[in-house]
Amino acid sequence: MKLYDVELSGNCYKVRLFAALTGMALERVPVNMQAGEHKQPSFMDMNAFGQVPVLEDEACRIRDSQAILVYLANRHGDPAWWPQDAAGQAEIVAWLAVAAHEVRAGPGAARLIEKFGKPLDKPAALGQAGALLETLERHFAQHDWAALGRPTIADCALFPYVALAHEGGIDLGPYAKVRAWLDRVRDLPGFIAMPGIA
Template identity: 40%
Template sequence: MNTKFPTNATPIKLYRNVKSGHCHRVELLMSFLGLPYEAIEVDMANGAHKKPEFVANSPFGQVPVIDDNGTKLADSNAILTYLIHAYSDEHQWLPNDPVKAAKVQQWLSVSAGQIASGPAAARLVPVFGAQLDWDKAKAIANDLFKVMDAHLSNSDYLIGDDITIADVSAYSYVAHAPEGGVSLTPYPAIQNWLERIEARQGFVAMPESAIPA
């Protein structure tokens, strides 16, 4: 671990919902990097995320948001990129190599696409009571997991042998897919990938929610 966080700086404020995988991916990277942070729960049940003072920093009224000594950012994948550029000298997280950097971006797009509409959406139904097409979300998740499992059968991480922010971005909703009714049993390579991430120094888990019967 090699970070450039000033020893006398105020901890980064992370405005979050503890059950949100988007928030967890930011918390996970900060923990991996050893960055001091303060987690602040946003009272979303009472609409705190839609109040003008919150929307001023997150125009779509979404968590997470960070406040890094006055630098305020929303969007989890954007925050991951910022944290690496601001505080890490370890290029494994976001490679300089143009091909590897492009592949990281591909998987960040998957996180914002198939993961969001698949396992993340499926989990919203039982965990948050969202009115979504549960069967469609589970089908998207399984289609995605078939591709991911084949890919990870030949690679320790999503981009070769080293962990990157692509893995951090993808981890939370894949690991918690069973909470959305999507079993990981058919996907041994994905399970091995999750275990590798969880075994790393600094790993912090997202609390589990009730798994539907």
């Protein structure tokens, strides 16, 4: 399987992380975002939204990091990471939606501003990040993992931009339960890092 990949993208990293945790091999194909490769027709044919990552598995092309996690978990076949029952899938999808929106609009946006100079609204991003982190702190005060009482693709989806929050100028110091969860993810067998995440 080929992963169209950007080293510094937390969305690409979440796919690399899940593949590493489950021992799946990915061939990484670097996409040069600075040269605008992700907006070229050849890439837009794979993903009309012009975003990394994209996964290619024979004739199948999957866009969106959350969707790729579901695909890989189904391919891997261990229901521990992505179960088959209605309540289990729903609990995970609720967190995938948080990864798609609240994480992206909060710590994700703050990092885009601070690290890559994107002209986004910094106070809005910090406000969203604060609200998210308060909610996560309450969650991880009662739960070791995002969903189902065990590591799932929900943890992989949430981890990157929370662990990279410092690159957006966000201090995780007040969020001890969130930091303890980050450490639990780091301790999973097969864990890999990315630049900015030790």
